[in-house]
Structures are given as C-alpha cells and as structure tokens.
Amino acid sequence: xxxxxxxxxxxxIISISCLVIATTGNIAMASVxxxxxxxxxMHDSQNNANVGGTGQFPALxxxxxxxxxxxxxxxxxxxxxxxxxxxxxxxxxxxxGGYFTDGGDTSGHGNNSHTLGVNIPPAxxxxxxxxxxxxxxxxxSFSCAGATGCHGNETSINNDAQAIKGGHHNTSATYRxxxxxxxxxxxxxxxxxxxxxxxxxxxxxSTSTYAHNIYSASTNDTSATISKLCGxxxxxxxxxxxTGLTSPFTRHPTxxxxxxxxxxVDDTTGKPHATYYTDSDRKYNPLGFAxxxxxxxxxxxxxxxxxxxxxxxENDILRFAYITQxxxxxxxxxxxxxxxxxx
Amino acid sequence: MAFDLLVRGVFSQxxxxxxxxxxxxxxxxxxxxxxxxxCYHPFHSKAKVxxxxxxxxxMHASQDGVxxxxxxxxxxxxCIGCHSSTDTxxxxxxxxxxxDPETSRVPIVNNVPExxxxxxxxxxxxxxxxxxxxxxxxxxxDVNQDTLLPSAPGRPSTSGGTxxxxxxxxxxxxxxxxxxxxxxHLYVIxxxxxxxxxxxxxxxxxEGPPWYxxxxxxxxxxxxxxxxxxxxxxxKGINNTGYNDYNQYKGVDAIGSDPAGMNDNSMSDFCAGCHxxxxxxxxxxxGTNSSPWFxxxxxxGLPSGGEFANYAIYDPNAPVxxxxxxxxxxxxxxxxxxxSGYTxxxxxxxxxxxxxxxxxYPDxxxxxxxxxxxxxxxxxxxLICHTGKK
Numbered sequence: 001x002x003x004x005x006x007x008x009x010x011x012x013i014i015s016i017s018c019l020v021i022a023t024t025g026n027i028a029m030a031s032v033x034x035x036x037x038x039x040x041x042m043h044d045s046q047n048n049a050n051v052g053g054t055g056q057f058p059a060l061x062x063x064x065x066x067x068x069x070x071x072x073x074x075x076x077x078x079x080x081x082x083x084x085x086x087x088x089x090x091x092x093x094x095x096x097g098g099y100f101t102d103g104g105d106t107s108g109h110g111n112n113s114h115t116l117g118v119n120i121p122p123a124x125x126x127x128x129x130x131x132x133x134x135x136x137x138x139x140x141s142f143s144c145a146g147a148t149g150c151h152g153n154e155t156s157i158n159n160d161a162q163a164i165k166g167g168h169h170n171t172s173a174t175y176r177x178x179x180x181x182x183x184x185x186x187x188x189x190x191x192x193x194x195x196x197x198x199x200x201x202x203x204x205x206s207t208s209t210y211a212h213n214i215y216s217a218s219t220n221d222t223s224a225t226i227s228k229l230c231g232x233x234x235x236x237x238x239x240x241x242x243t244g245l246t247s248p249f250t251r252h253p254t255x256x257x258x259x260x261x262x263x264x265v266d267d268t269t270g271k272p273h274a275t276y277y278t279d280s281d282r283k284y285n286p287l288g289f290a291x292x293x294x295x296x297x298x299x300x301x302x303x304x305x306x307x308x309x310x311x312x313x314e315n316d317i318l319r320f321a322y323i324t325q326x327x328x329x330x331x332x333x334x335x336x337x338x339x340x341x342x343x
Numbered sequence: 344m345a346f347d348l349l350v351r352g353v354f355s356q357x358x359x360x361x362x363x364x365x366x367x368x369x370x371x372x373x374x375x376x377x378x379x380x381x382c383y384h385p386f387h388s389k390a391k392v393x394x395x396x397x398x399x400x401x402m403h404a405s406q407d408g409v410x411x412x413x414x415x416x417x418x419x420x421x422c423i424g425c426h427s428s429t430d431t432x433x434x435x436x437x438x439x440x441x442x443d444p445e446t447s448r449v450p451i452v453n454n455v456p457e458x459x460x461x462x463x464x465x466x467x468x469x470x471x472x473x474x475x476x477x478x479x480x481x482x483x484x485d486v487n488q489d490t491l492l493p494s495a496p497g498r499p500s501t502s503g504g505t506x507x508x509x510x511x512x513x514x515x516x517x518x519x520x521x522x523x524x525x526x527x528h529l530y531v532i533x534x535x536x537x538x539x540x541x542x543x544x545x546x547x548x549x550e551g552p553p554w555y556x557x558x559x560x561x562x563x564x565x566x567x568x569x570x571x572x573x574x575x576x577x578x579k580g581i582n583n584t585g586y587n588d589y590n591q592y593k594g595v596d597a598i599g600s601d602p603a604g605m606n607d608n609s610m611s612d613f614c615a616g617c618h619x620x621x622x623x624x625x626x627x628x629x630g631t632n633s634s635p636w637f638x639x640x641x642x643x644g645l646p647s648g649g650e651f652a653n654y655a656i657y658d659p660n661a662p663v664x665x666x667x668x669x670x671x672x673x674x675x676x677x678x679x680x681x682x683s684g685y686t687x688x689x690x691x692x693x694x695x696x697x698x699x700x701x702x703x704y705p706d707x708x709x710x711x712x713x714x715x716x717x718x719x720x721x722x723x724x725x726l727i728c729h730t731g732k733k
Binding site for chain 1 (some may be wrong): 391392393394395396397402403404405407408410413414415416417444445447538539
C-alpha cells in the first residue's frame, strides 16, 4: 500500500511539474520546458519496445545525457535544446561549449575533444590531487556529470542524473549546472548558447552585437570560477604554484588580470576596451569577470579564453588553430586577440 | 640611399601615427606595413621575433599526455636551448622556410660542432674546447666553473656583498635561473623581451627598452641600457666580399664625461658591470688619465694623429664604438674610422678586442694575441689600431 502511495506521489509531482513548465513558457535558461514525453518515459516501454537509448535511464529519461544532447542534424540549437554533438558541427557552427568529436582535428592530433568514457588521468592532473576526480583510480570513467564529470554536484555522486538532479527544471539553476565541490560556478549563460555569435562573428567585428556568455574569473583562489572547475582535473594548468605568480610565467596563467597595456582592455580600468573588445574576441578569446554577471569589470584570462569545454575542430580543444597563430602576422584573434603586442 | 631614407621616414611616421589603439590602425597599419615591407628589404632583420607562437611557446608544458619541463615565459626550452644547434649553422629557421611569415629566425650562439660562421658575439662552442676561450656561462651544457678564475677578473670590489657575486662575479645561473645568460641579457627578465620592437624609432638605432641585445645596464635603473645598431644578419656574412652590415656600438669617452664611465648607455660600461677594473680611465690611467696607460684603456676615443690616423677603414676585427650613432644607420656608412682624439667620435671599447660569448682564442679575443708581432711585417689584431708597430 505504501508503494502505491509513493508511486502516486511521484506521478503527482511529475504532473504538477509538467503543468508548471507548460505554463511558464520557454524560459531561456537551463530550465527545460516542453512536453514531458520529450524527455521522459514512465516505464521505458512503448508498443512493446524500449524507448530511446538502450536500457533504462535515471530520472525516467528517454536517453543518456549525450543521447539527448546529440542531434542527427546540423543545427546545434533546436527548439530550446542545446546539442553538443551533431552533424556538420564546426568552429563556426556549434554552441559556446563546443562539441564532442570522434577525433579528426585540423592538425591531425585527434585530441580535439574531451572523451567520455575514458579512464585515464587527464592532462595536468596533479600527482597529489586535492579534488574529487576519480576517473583514474576508482574505475569510474569520465562522464558528463558527478564526481567524474563536469556538470552537477561533483562531490561524491557517480550517477550523471543524480548529480544534476533538479538542474533542468530549476529556473534559478546554477550556470550550466556547474559546481566546484558544492559551490556553484559563477557565470551567466546567454539565451542561444552563443549560436549566433559563433555563426556570425567574423575574425574582427565591431562592438557587441550578439548574445554571449559571461564567464567568471577571480584572483581569489576561494572563488568558484570556471577556471577553478577546469583546474579540478587539470590542476597543474591552473594552480599558481604551477604557472607562476607573475610574468614571466612558466605555464599560461588563468584567473589573472589582463595587463593594462594590452589593447583588449582599457588602459586605466582594466575593463574590456570599449572599442577593441569585440564579438570576435568573445568568440575566439573571451575574457572572464568577477562574479560572472557583467562585463563592466576587470577583464581576466580563463581556461575558456582559449579552450571550449566539450570539443572543437582544433587540437587541444582550442577555439582557434594554435598552429596558425603567428607573431608579426597581424591576426587579431586567438592568442593575438589578447597578446596585441605580438601581432 | 635616398629611397632607403624615404622609406624609413615614411614608415616611422606611419608607425608613430598609428601607435594609438585603433581599429583603423589595425587594418591600415597592416596594409601599409605590408606594402612598405615588400617595397623595402623583404627579409629585413630586427630583433622583434615573428613566426608561429608554437615555434617557441607551450601553454601548459603538456602535449599528448606528456609533460615537459617548464620555462619562464612559457618557452619550450631555456635561452641556450633555443639558441643552440647540433649542426654548424648559426642562423636557424623554425617553423617553416626562411621568409615565410610563420617562420622564426633564431641566431645561434652555441653549436655542437664548430660553427661555420660564428656571429658577432662569438660562439660558446669555443669555451667548451678551452675554458680561456669564452665566458663560462654555467647552465650551458658541458660548460663548467672556470678553474683559473674564481671571480670575474677586473671586478674591483666585493662591497656589494655576496648577493652581487652570482651575476657580477660569476655567470652561475642554471637553466631558467637569472644569472646565467641573464647576467648580461638582463632585460629578458623584464616584462618586454623578444616581442618588443627594439627598433622603436624605425631608424635602426636601438636606444630604448628592450635595449641593444637586451643589454640593460643597471637593474636598479631599468631605463638605462646599451645603445647600438643591429646587423641584419648578426655579422654572419662578414667574410663575404663587400660586406659592410656591421653592428654599431654606442661609445662614450671617459675623458669628457664620467671617468668611471657609469650608466652612459655605452657598450663598454656594460662590460664593466663585471670587469670595472679594466674599464674607463680611473682604473687604467694610473692617475694621469693619459698615455702611458697602466691598463689598456677603453671608453676613450682613438688618439688623433700618429699611428692611429692610419686606421681609416673599419675593420670588424677591431671595431670601434661610436659616440654618435645617427650617422651609421646604413651599412654603407659604417665602413670608415676616424681617429680624432680622446673625446672623438670613434671609441676604443671592450669589444674592440674581445667577443662577448667565446672565440677561438684565449681571453675571448678576436685574434690570437700570442701571434701578434711588432715590427715584423705582420698585420691584424693589435696592429689594426697600432699601425706604427707593423
């Protein structure tokens, strides 16, 4: 009897949720809207067959994370659904996080994507890690979320859906459901996940035209910045003990102010330059800002100033081809987007 | 010549005009720079490095899961690692073919085999053959502490304390440390290095940061550094017929200014950072500050008249420094010498006799001192200036 009561309670909650979602319209955040059956199946059974991907999925989902966020088409953003893998995705046709690939970067190295399912230490993984990545010793391979992934609560949960529980239906969701430990990563996501910016921003455009994310950056080690999240796996590339405190650095620093005499920022305030921080910069070398809510702040370097999160067409998941960045060549994006003196 | 100067003038104006931040500067500057670049010397040399970033830098010292040693400024290797070669070439091209925009051009100062054409500063190959042939910069593979010299000869005082000794008394830095190559090329530890145009006025006289060859004179006063004009090939082609693209070094006479020759942007004063006792006239003049000298003077003009008057054609085996560099911005203008007195324009300097890194001869000389004979029909070496002893 108690089981039936619990089941009724679950169905009631789901139904109420669907009603709420249906009446709130297409909220342009991580809060999902639409027909429940778009994503969920109650029994993974329809017409005497399984629904969606192979097997059952947590939270009564039709498919896995990557299953839902993969499209057979070429549009990375369809009816509010962001896709991180698809057909004909490219540097100019993807969302801000980039896209998962099966290798085949422009330089032929094949390491142009974070690889789900692998069980090897990530590049830059500290020998004495201070975080919860367990992909190298627990047998739990790299996944989208949880203790061995990037999204959701990462403290101890190895189940993708459990780690992001509530994230898709919470209108006040954290930025892309990203946490450092239990602390939400600061940041502001734009409504189209930068689809238009990425499609339209040429290598040198004028001031802001397209919607864009705002990434967080802080010189305070205790802040949950986007770079700090990356640093949980790639700590040697983020920790100041590994990059150096001041120039000349020994590895490229992150969570650090852009020098005032670089063109991309204002000479006095360090904020993005009114003219020279362009949509091209936001596409190829975006800055991070304290709190991740406004660009009216000191511009800083982040991991995502150079890399995309999921993958790209370029080696090392870069936003641009490193092998084309030429000092003295006059380019104004990528490395040279910030390092204006080397143009 | 006229076209040469015209191009330089126009380029200078454009460069200065568009130094301010401007999108227009980006596009117009690039187009005009490209035009002038093509009109002028296609492969004109300057110390501002060009080429693929990846030629020299690694962002995280990690590639394909393999980490590499880290170096300051994210370089793939340390100073000597980049400026060394396993063959005899002394100018190397990284990342592509010579002249291609993605290619970086690197002067080599440390060859494993004997270099075919050592550059103006000499080559550390020689100090590995004989410790008296060069500066024994610790950190260069196979270069060890000098067994004859516990500290820099001519260092007149240790009053600066032991903290000064690593750079001013020795060259004891290891890879990535500050007192190896950086004992002399001090400016490389500052914030602007290979990517700062060391030709700020486009007249080829380097007289501001990052200074000639990154030779900052006084780390307490980073606005003081050596002035000079850089040879487009670092004098690699010096044995070619008609070659005249010589380095030009700043000279200041110690007679008309500071007898100690301190902080005056001259090449010789820079050497005095470690060898002060061999420099200026305070330590060489025996109180009279004139001939007969007690040590060979530097920082002083070639005496007028006498045997020195015969040194009229510039000889790169006994280069003179110039008090006024403005008359030597073209190679053709560098071929003459004028002995016009202690306060004259053409100056005796340390590099008149020595090379900076290493040479095939003892005491890093440009020639074999033991083979210089007076009044025996010989030429070269000391006799280039002291013509009366030929």
